[in-house]
Amino acid sequence: MNETHGDTIMRVENLAVHFPMGGGLFGGQRRWLHAVDGVDLELKRGECLGLVGESGCGKSTLALSLLGLQAPTRGRIILDGHDVSGSAGKDRKDRARFAQMVFQDPYSSLNPRQTVRTTLEAPLRLHGVTSRSEIDDRIADVLKHVGLRTDQAERFPHEFSGGQRQRIGIARALILRPKIIILDEPVSALDVSIRAQIINLLLELKETLGLSYVMISHDLGVVEHMSDRVAVMYLGRIVETGGWETIFTNPQHPYTRALIAAIPDPFSRTTGVKITGEIPNPLNPPTGCGFHPRCPEARDICRIPPAPLLEAIAEDHLVRCRRVGEFA
Amino acid sequence: MKIRANLLIGGVLFATVILAGILAPLLAHTDPVMDANLMFAEEPPGGEFWFGTDAQGRDIYSRVLYGARISLTVGIVSQLINTVIGVCLGLSAGYWGGWWDDFVNGLTNLMLAIPSLIFALAIMAILTPGLTSLLIALGLTNWSFTCRLARASALSLKSQGYVQAAKVLGYGDIRIMLTQLLPNMLGPIIVIGTLGMGGAVLAEASLSFLGLGIRPPFPSWGSMLSDARDQITTAPWISVFPGLAIFMTVLGLNLLGDGLRDILDPQSRTRRA
Amino acid sequence: MSQKPLLEVENLRIDLSIGDTKFPAVQDVSFTIGRGETLGLVGESGCGKSITALALIGLLRHPLSIGGGIIRFDGREIQSLSPAQMRQLRGDRISMIFQEPMTALNPLSPVGRQIAEMFVLHKGASWRDAERQAVEALASVRVPAPERRVKDYPHQLSGGMRQRVMIAIALACSPDLLLADEPTTALDVTVQAEILDLIRDLCAERGTAVLMISHDLGLIANMCRRVGVMYAGRIVEERAAEDVFRAPSHPYTSGLVASLPLLGARARQGRHRLMEIAGVVPPVAAFPAGCRFHPRCRASTEICVAADPEVTLLPNGGSVRCHHHE
Ligand SMILES: Nc1ncnc2c1ncn2[C@@H]1O[C@H](COP(=O)(O)OP(=O)(O)O)[C@@H](O)[C@H]1O
Ligand SMILES: Nc1ncnc2c1ncn2[C@@H]1O[C@H](COP(=O)(O)OP(=O)(O)O)[C@@H](O)[C@H]1O
Ligand SMILES: [Mg+2]
Ligand SMILES: [Mg+2]
Numbered sequence: 001m002n003e004t005h006g007d008t009i010m011r012v013e014n015l016a017v018h019f020p021m022g023g024g025l026f027g028g029q030r031r032w033l034h035a036v037d038g039v040d041l042e043l044k045r046g047e048c049l050g051l052v053g054e055s056g057c058g059k060s061t062l063a064l065s066l067l068g069l070q071a072p073t074r075g076r077i078i079l080d081g082h083d084v085s086g087s088a089g090k091d092r093k094d095r096a097r098f099a100q101m102v103f104q105d106p107y108s109s110l111n112p113r114q115t116v117r118t119t120l121e122a123p124l125r126l127h128g129v130t131s132r133s134e135i136d137d138r139i140a141d142v143l144k145h146v147g148l149r150t151d152q153a154e155r156f157p158h159e160f161s162g163g164q165r166q167r168i169g170i171a172r173a174l175i176l177r178p179k180i181i182i183l184d185e186p187v188s189a190l191d192v193s194i195r196a197q198i199i200n201l202l203l204e205l206k207e208t209l210g211l212s213y214v215m216i217s218h219d220l221g222v223v224e225h226m227s228d229r230v231a232v233m234y235l236g237r238i239v240e241t242g243g244w245e246t247i248f249t250n251p252q253h254p255y256t257r258a259l260i261a262a263i264p265d266p267f268s269r270t271t272g273v274k275i276t277g278e279i280p281n282p283l284n285p286p287t288g289c290g291f292h293p294r295c296p297e298a299r300d301i302c303r304i305p306p307a308p309l310l311e312a313i314a315e316d317h318l319v320r321c322r323r324v325g326e327f328a
Numbered sequence: 329m330k331i332r333a334n335l336l337i338g339g340v341l342f343a344t345v346i347l348a349g350i351l352a353p354l355l356a357h358t359d360p361v362m363d364a365n366l367m368f369a370e371e372p373p374g375g376e377f378w379f380g381t382d383a384q385g386r387d388i389y390s391r392v393l394y395g396a397r398i399s400l401t402v403g404i405v406s407q408l409i410n411t412v413i414g415v416c417l418g419l420s421a422g423y424w425g426g427w428w429d430d431f432v433n434g435l436t437n438l439m440l441a442i443p444s445l446i447f448a449l450a451i452m453a454i455l456t457p458g459l460t461s462l463l464i465a466l467g468l469t470n471w472s473f474t475c476r477l478a479r480a481s482a483l484s485l486k487s488q489g490y491v492q493a494a495k496v497l498g499y500g501d502i503r504i505m506l507t508q509l510l511p512n513m514l515g516p517i518i519v520i521g522t523l524g525m526g527g528a529v530l531a532e533a534s535l536s537f538l539g540l541g542i543r544p545p546f547p548s549w550g551s552m553l554s555d556a557r558d559q560i561t562t563a564p565w566i567s568v569f570p571g572l573a574i575f576m577t578v579l580g581l582n583l584l585g586d587g588l589r590d591i592l593d594p595q596s597r598t599r600r601a
Numbered sequence: 602m603s604q605k606p607l608l609e610v611e612n613l614r615i616d617l618s619i620g621d622t623k624f625p626a627v628q629d630v631s632f633t634i635g636r637g638e639t640l641g642l643v644g645e646s647g648c649g650k651s652i653t654a655l656a657l658i659g660l661l662r663h664p665l666s667i668g669g670g671i672i673r674f675d676g677r678e679i680q681s682l683s684p685a686q687m688r689q690l691r692g693d694r695i696s697m698i699f700q701e702p703m704t705a706l707n708p709l710s711p712v713g714r715q716i717a718e719m720f721v722l723h724k725g726a727s728w729r730d731a732e733r734q735a736v737e738a739l740a741s742v743r744v745p746a747p748e749r750r751v752k753d754y755p756h757q758l759s760g761g762m763r764q765r766v767m768i769a770i771a772l773a774c775s776p777d778l779l780l781a782d783e784p785t786t787a788l789d790v791t792v793q794a795e796i797l798d799l800i801r802d803l804c805a806e807r808g809t810a811v812l813m814i815s816h817d818l819g820l821i822a823n824m825c826r827r828v829g830v831m832y833a834g835r836i837v838e839e840r841a842a843e844d845v846f847r848a849p850s851h852p853y854t855s856g857l858v859a860s861l862p863l864l865g866a867r868a869r870q871g872r873h874r875l876m877e878i879a880g881v882v883p884p885v886a887a888f889p890a891g892c893r894f895h896p897r898c899r900a901s902t903e904i905c906v907a908a909d910p911e912v913t914l915l916p917n918g919g920s921v922r923c924h925h926h927e
Contacts, residue, residue: 054789056634096498109489113511122507123497147832161881172493191645191882192816196860196875208890221819225862249868258503263864264823266846270793271823278759278792290901 008078009212010043010066010099010180015075016236017061021283034281035061037236038075040310043180046211048206050244052220052226053098054279058236059216066214068095072309080179097127100173104185106165109159116143116168117153120175138175145205146171163194166173170201174209183215186221201224224248227314232256235282235290238310242317252319254297254327262314289322297327335587341580345573347398356390373565380565382555384593388566391547392573398548402462402532407525409467414474415517419505421475422482432475439472453542462541466528472521481513515592519585526581533570533574548575606633607777607810608657615652615661615834616668616886625668626885627653627834634778635839639804639811641825641842643818647882648816648831654780655813658695659687663810675777693723696771700783702763706755711790712766713739713751734809738769741798762793768799773805782814797824818857822846826920831855833882833893850921852898853878890926900925 017036018151022029036058043049051059062069068084068091079098084091111119118265120139129135140150157165162179166186173181177273186202187195203226205211217223223230224244231241232255240253251257258275265271273292276293280286286293301322302308310320348355357378372382379388421432439447448465455461485491486509494504533543536550543551549570556566612657615627627649634640650902654663657672658677672679679687689824698706707715716738717731721899726734730749735836739747742765764784769846781800785793801824813824822827822842830838830851849855859876882898883889889896895905902925910924 003872050651055789066494069492073709092495092500096496101493101496103489103493105489109493111490111494111508114507117794123499126498126503134454163881171491172497176497191647192818192857193860193878196862197877199862200877201873219862220790221430221864221866224864224867225875246864258791260864262790264797264817264820264861266819266822267843269826271798275366275791276747276795278761300886324621 005037007044008042009045009080010041010156010214011067011076011078012039013040013076013078015039015041015062015065015072015077015091017032017058017065017091018073025158028284031096031283034236034285035282036065038071039233039236041238041241042229043212043214044229045212046206046210047228048226050223050230051214051216051233052218052223053233054218056279057284058282059233059235060184062233063101063184063214063216064267065100066182067099068092093270096178097176099182100176100178101182101184102166102173102186105189106162107157109169109188112157112163115154115156116148116171119168119172120153122306123172123175136272138312142171142174145209147201162190163197166190166194166198169204170198174205177209178211180212182215183213183282185217185218186215188217188219202226205255207300220248232259235279237290237307237320238318239291239320240318241262241310242314246314246317250317250323252317253291254295255291255323257293258296262325271292289320332354332587332590334583335591338580338585338587339582340419341576345396345577345580346400348393349400352390352393353508355395356387356393356448358387358390365425372460372563379569380563382563387445388569392549393406394436395547395549395570395573396577398459398542398546399529399574401459402466403525403577404527404580405463406470406528406532407521409463410471410524410528411470411517411521413532414471415478415595417471419482419509419513420476422476422479423486423501423505423509429479432479436472436475436479439469444469444472445534448535449538450530451542452535457543459538459542462535464531465535466531470527472525473524474517475581477516477520478513480507480547485509485532509558513572516589519592522581522585522588526578526585529532529574529577535584558580605676606635606771607638607675608913609632609671610657611671611673613653613656613672614668615649615656616666618664618666619886620919622886624888625834626665627656629835630670630836631923632829632836632839634648634810634812636777637805637808637810638827639813639825641821641828642812642814642831643816643828645816647883647884650831651782651836652693654697654812654814657778658780660691663750666847682925688915689723692771692776694773694776695778695780696776697780697782698764698767698771698784700786702760703755705767706763706908708755710756711752711754716751716766716769716773719770723813724776734773735769738773739766741772741803742766742769744769744792759786761796764788764792764796765799765856768796772803772807772809776809779804779811780814781811783816785820786815786817793820800824800868813853818822818845818861819863825869830857833888833891834885835922837894838919838921844917844919848927849864849916850919850926851894851923852900852925853894855890855927856899892922894923 016038018032018034021031021033028238039062049163053059061070065072072085076083084095116141119322120142121135124135124138138152143150143153148164148167160168187198192197207214215226227244229248231238232253234255240247242254247256253259275296277294280293288304289302289308292298295302308320308322310318312318315322362561379392381387417432427531431432447469450460452463491508492505494508532541532548533553536548537554539554542548543548552570553567559566611631613627616623617626630653644650648893650662652665667680677806689882710753710806713735716735717728720726720731720734721728726778735751736747739750744750744762757767785796785844788796800811813821816823822845824858826841828842829836830853832853837859838854845854846858849858856876856878860878862875879898891907892905893911895901898905904924910922912920912922914920915924
């Protein structure tokens with residue numbers, strides 16, 4: 001099998017992360033929470049992959065295992081042709097130079113006691129950049145990329161606004177010159193007018209630095225604007241994936257349709273919500289298709305195990321639904 | 329920003345004690361140990377002997393000054409040992425969790441269950457009395473509060489984005505604890521440390537009073553009080569001045585701790601920001 | 602008589618005291634809400650939306666205070682009401698829901714009891730009756746198995762369920778006016794859609810008027826007939842909701858509209874660079890002279906720095922506060 005597929009920068013195969021719950025010292029039954037439950041993903045070079053789904057569906061857990069901060073229970077992660085699965089922790093430094101992350105909350109994601117310079121300099125030193133001039137150059141370079149002035153490097157996080165803090169967070173993610181950046185809700189905590197700045201910046205950086213993004217977001221407007229490909233996640237599984245145009249103009253899974261319909265339409269005074277209730281407890285997932293209790297299209301066959309498979313219904317369009325194609 | 333009264337008074341009291349200890353050789357009138365002179369035994373406070381003299385005719389003023397050295401050494405060094413132990417255990421337990429956390433938790437609860445003075449007494453009974461033993465006894469028995477605090481802070485801080493970011497950047501665990509967690513929990517730990525220092529000064533006095541701390545003739549405030557037991561009605565000044573010194577030091581440290589708590593409180597910091 | 606609007610706010614001013622100085626956190630804010638009508642208030646955070654709502658319900662606390670203007674609710678000026686009368690009004694005729702329901706719910710009391718309290722307090726019901734009505738109220742906000750849920754404590758509920766409980770409490774006495782301050786900001790889109798539907802349906806049923814506050818222009822346009830856009834303590838534009846998106850007049854409004862990645866826009870027009878509004882909302886003590894938006898405005902000229910723009914009425918209804926409105 002050819003693992004050095006030229007176009008693919010990251011491939012995830014059958015990745016699962018299960019957390020032990022309950023049990024412990026005094027007996028009680030130990031159960032497993034399937035936070036990520038068999039995910040296949042492919043990230044192409046220079047692409048932005050949007051990952052959407054309600055909170056609690058396993059997006060952050062997936063992101064952490066891609067970065068090596070959460071050991072997968074099973075499955076493989078192949079970064080640039082190298083299988084890195086199973087070694088969470090040991091290769092943290094290698095993976096750090098390959099993949100980085102931008103966090104949602106610009107307030108809690110910066111150490112309040114470190115200046116911007118320290119925040120950017122410490123990782124460089126850790127990764128073997130020791131010459132003063134090179135460190136200064138790289139810090140100046142990265143600050144310029146994110147639109148901050150070099151003299152602002154001596155300041156502490158509380159001296160910046162939310163949007164500027166997010167720029168610092170992006171600078172920190174860029175400082176080791178990674179190839180992949182995982183964006184976990186990069187604009188949801190920002191003010192509306194600041195969102196546009198950060199979205200524009202992220203798209204520019206992707207072009208100029210040749211980055212690839214995995215972007216987690218629940219704001220479908222942002223996902224449509226930024227993504228090249230989209231994967232929709234539900235209860236730890238991908239339920240639909242395809243190019244952004246396919247997903248937004250021709251969604252097939254009832255869940256994807258419901259997500260899109262849930263966005264308030266500014267030009268009408270109605271909502272098109274079709275689903276009710278909330279994401280089920282992953283400790284106790286429904287039988288068969290995990291979405292059936294909320295699905296407006298559910299029939300008896302949807303309740304029968306096993307869970308449906310993620311199947312291709314067109315080129316580059318996969319859907320996990322038994323009844324796909326049966327509804328208009 | 330206006331300086332709070334407790335910080336000011338506490339600082340002044342504590343600084344006075346430190347200066348007294350440092351400048352003791354210059355300020356003292358006589359050698360605290362050697363200059364016994366039974367001719368001047370139990371002189372009341374007055375012109376020559378500001379604080380009076382004790383049963384052996386030693387100048388109490390000089391002995392109280394030198395006593396500050398012992399109290400401060402014990403207070404600072406033993407509390408430093410406590411803080412280091414407490415922070416190392418609590419920080420690592422909170423950050424790593426798992427069996428190590430269970431173990432540290434158990435140990436902390438054990439320490440909290442035994443009154444620390446009794447514990448220190450037991451250690452002193454085994455060791456030979458003296459300054460080093462005192463430092464060990466007091467330094468090993470009073471870290472549980474610091475440990476709990478460090479553990480709780482580590483638990484809440486480790487889920488912060490910047491700690492996650494440090495992991496993503498490839499930082500090792502020890503480096504994360506030292507550079508990301510420790511600086512952000514230092515404020516309350518300093519407060520606890522300052523309050524603990526007052527406790528250590530008091531504990532030293534108690535142990536020395538019981539004859540298990542600093543041995544006579546060295547001038548520890550506690551042993552001076554102990555020596556003065558028999559003359560408490562006939563020559564009260566022998567006990568009053570060392571007692572006052574203990575009171576001043578402990579009060580000063582407590583006020584200082586309270587004042588530091590106010591300014592190091594993260595909420596008041598964000599209000600300024 | 603019944604033609605009189607439910608709520609009239611005229612030249613409301615809210616002062617923020619810092620030391621001995623008072624700064625106008627909200628100034629010259631005027632709007633009316635008719636019975637059963639829904640008005641939206643939109644703007645970035647820090648523009649004064651929440652404190653305006655708090656002023657309406659008489660909950661401003663030091664360092665904030667009402668510095669002028671008139672708030673007339675159902676013909677009565679609420680500033681002239683005694684604290685006891687205000688308490689009577691609150692929860693019975695005006696009620697409010699917040700972004701984080703956890704802060705408004707009592708963590709130590711079962712949610713059923715908290716709903717029942719409203720009936721006891723304002724309708725003089727007995728506890729036994731009130732508890733029964735609480736079950737109905739929970740059912741009306743579409744909480745499944747309400748007989749069991751009334752016994753739950755707030756922390757046992759998900760964010761969406763807590764917000765439903767808040768709505769049940771707020772609408773328990775069928776108030777005339779509901780103030781909804783970012784009620785869905787902390788929720789998932791699917792849950793948000795349900796909560797919005799709930800508010801829309803229940804208020805229509807009871808004839809309750811709504812002041813809907815949000816930073817999400819799309820949501821406001823979807824929920825409300827009329828929209829007020831707030832910036833730095835002023836309403837800079839007030840329009841029918843569809844006009845705000847189709848033909849915004851104030852540069853701030855058009856900036857907000859153009860900075861939004863609207864769903865479907867890329868499929869229709871391809872990907873374009875989003876418009877950015879430079880800078881941030883200034884703190885209350887640093888509101889600039891002249892037009893408060895001028896430091897961030899692309900259309901700003903000398904007059905914007907020199908003079909505060911007056912309210913201009915627009916030909917097709919609505920008003921705008923700008924020297925250079927479109
Ligand atoms: N460390 C953990 N231990 C136990 N359960 C966890 C842990 N992290 C996440 N989970 C659970 O896994 C599921 C997915 O969580 P998460 O990945 O954070 O979802 P999302 O980011 O999509 O909101 C949730 O039910 C959450 O409670
Ligand atoms: N209790 C308070 N003390 C001091 N300033 C306040 C207080 N509450 C609100 N403010 C200030 O008033 C302004 C408007 O706040 P708010 O109404 O909460 O804005 P919004 O709801 O539009 O985000 C902000 O600049 C805010 O900092
Ligand atoms: Mg998440
Ligand atoms: Mg607000």
